[in-house]
Amino acid sequence: MLYDFWNNIFLSNLPLIILLIYLFTIISTAVMVIHEKRDPAKTSIWVLILILLPIVGLIFYIFFGQNHRKEKIFNRKGIKDLQQIELLSQTQLVDIHTEKFFDIPSVADNLGIITLLLNNSKALLTQYNHVEIFQTGRKTFKSILDNIDRAEKSIHLEFYIIADDEIGNTIKEKLIAKAKLGVKVRLIYDDVGSWHLPKNFIKELTSAGVEVYPFMEVKFPLLTSKVNYRNHRKIIVIDGEVAFMGGMNIADRYLKGDEFLGTWYDTVLRIEGDAVSMLQIIFLVDWYFVSNKLEFSKDECFAEHNVTSQHSLQITASGPDSDWASIMQAFFAAITRARKHIYISTPYFIPNESILTALKTAALSGVDVRIVLPGKSDSTVVYWSSMSYVSELLDAGIKVYLFQNGFNHSKILMIDGNFASVGSANMDIRSFEDNFELLTMIYDQELTQRLEKQFHKDLRRSKQVNPKKWAQRSAKQNFKESLARMFSPLF
Structure with a gap:
């Protein structure tokens, strides 16, 4: 009798209970969004979504809406080479206003930006660099393949998209051949950007000795709230001496275009000199994040070079793990x-x-x-x-x-x-x-x-x-x- 009594009360008040749960969910989540003190426009949109679509909105907020900039996604303090970067950046902050930097007009004119990046991301100014600029897929991939062929020690690649197409497989075969010759090949791909990359593609690489890791792997239904934070970087570093960076992914669209958009254009830099070490360090940090491994020697990170041409470059990385945008x-x-x-x-x-x-x-x-x-x-x-x-x-x-x-x-x-x-x-x-x-x-x-x-x-x-x-x-x-x-x- 007592069970029936409470059951009847529960059923008769079910709409009210659902309404209270709805209100509690909306109010508590909205308070959490507001408490993050983010951009007012973004806050307003999320609150609106939560009100209009309470269940779906909550799920979307958990997966895509949380702000992880202050909640460090991983701890990079244990990497000794970054401690060296910290010291060098502090030294440059002192030196940057001395006379030697005023001899280069482009540097002198941009001291404010250089100082900003030294402070907010420890981005070192490098002076002795040789740079080539590519703006078509044909020239870019020809240079990449030529440099992979010449690799003797290491090849490091990090890309948002790697496609299982002609150029993707050509690069894969080159990496496999180099790994079999004893070259240390490491590859990071973004798990969402390279969503369609087949398991067999990865298996062929790993079977040949290539070390491959996805960035923030996403598994259904075990989605994490960090699915929204993707690695959009494009980096290749070869022997610690030559690097490529820019906006181009590994895909045929940059060579053959596609039916709807036509030819794809992008800009890529091929760099030799001091700045290569900065790209190597950025790869090191990302490799540590995905693999929890520190396998880099000082010589590998800071390789010596004979570049005498002066192109002043400052490599900066940004992400939700950093204090500043x-x-x-x-x-x-x-x-x-x-x-x-x-x-x-x-x-x-x-x-x-x-x-x-x-x-x-x-x-x-x-x-x-x-x-x-x-x-x-x-x-x-x-x-x-x-x-x-x-x-x-x-x-x-x-x-x-x-x-x-x-x-x-x-x-x-x-x-x-x-x-x-x-x-x-x-x-x-x-x-x-x-x-x-x-x-x-x-x-x-x-x-x-x-x-x-x-x-x-x-x-x-x-x-x-x-x-x-x-x-x-x-x-x-x-x-x-x-x-x-x-x-x-x-x-």
Whole structure:
């Protein structure tokens, strides 16, 4: 009787109980979101999602919404080589304002950015480097394959996407051959970016002696809240002497294009000299994270070289494991110091309020600001969101161009002919906050002007947006852009 009594009470009050559970879930999660003190726009979107879609919204927040910047994803304090970097960065912070750095105009003009990166990411300024710039898949992969063929000690690769296609398998066979000859081959691939990479592809590599690890492996249904934080870096270091970095993944689309977008273009740097050690250290840290192994000698990390040419470079990495959004801060600092022109090429443009305000302020102050965006994209929703910013840019006097001859996947910032950045980071919130990214800051007139020359070629292959015609686009298109813009803080 007593059981029936309580059972009847429970059933009769079930709607109220469900409502209370719903309210408790929404309020407690919303309080947690607000307590993180993140960007107000992002906070508002998450609270709205939690209210409108309480169960689905909670699941999405657990997997994609939590902020892990202050909760270190892994502890890098035990890596001795990083302690050496710490000491060197402190020394450079003292030396950076001495006379020897003022002899190089591009360095002297950018001391503020250099100091910023020394403070927020311990990114060392390196001077003795030789740099080649590649902007097509054909030249990039030819150089990569040639250098893999010459490897004698080690080959380290780290990529967001490795495709099981012609170039992917060509590189795989090269790595297998080198591993069988005794070369130490280590490979990191992002588990989400390389989602479609077959197990047999990995098995062939490991069977030949190649060490392979995924970055933050995602297993269903055992998803973790860190599934949202992906390794978007692209690095190759060979024998500690030659390195490649940029925005290009390992995929045929950079050689053959695809049916919808046509030819894919990107920018990659081949580097010899001091900066190679910085890329080696970044790989070391990521290798330690995925494998929990420290197998690097000092000679392997800081290989000697005979480079005498001077191209001043500063390699900086950013991710949710760091205290500062260093890449976003570097972009902001660079944009705000511009006096003549700012040239930007990015496939995805979803800036935060700081970057957007900095760009508009520069243009309104008389700086020539030009941005090349894709005419069509591989991500429809992100494309709509990017297009939602065009009206604001045009109103501020920024010239916007839509690339027509294929898909320009390059991520480049060029300022005043003496500063440039090349790397994996898009000018979007995901690259600023969620992804593990990598940039090379270039303080060199020759290299910057070579990049600017290519930028002007890209302008000729682009269609400049006419403000009057843009204002006349359909209400349907305007609505799609506005809706995508509303959720852009989550992309």
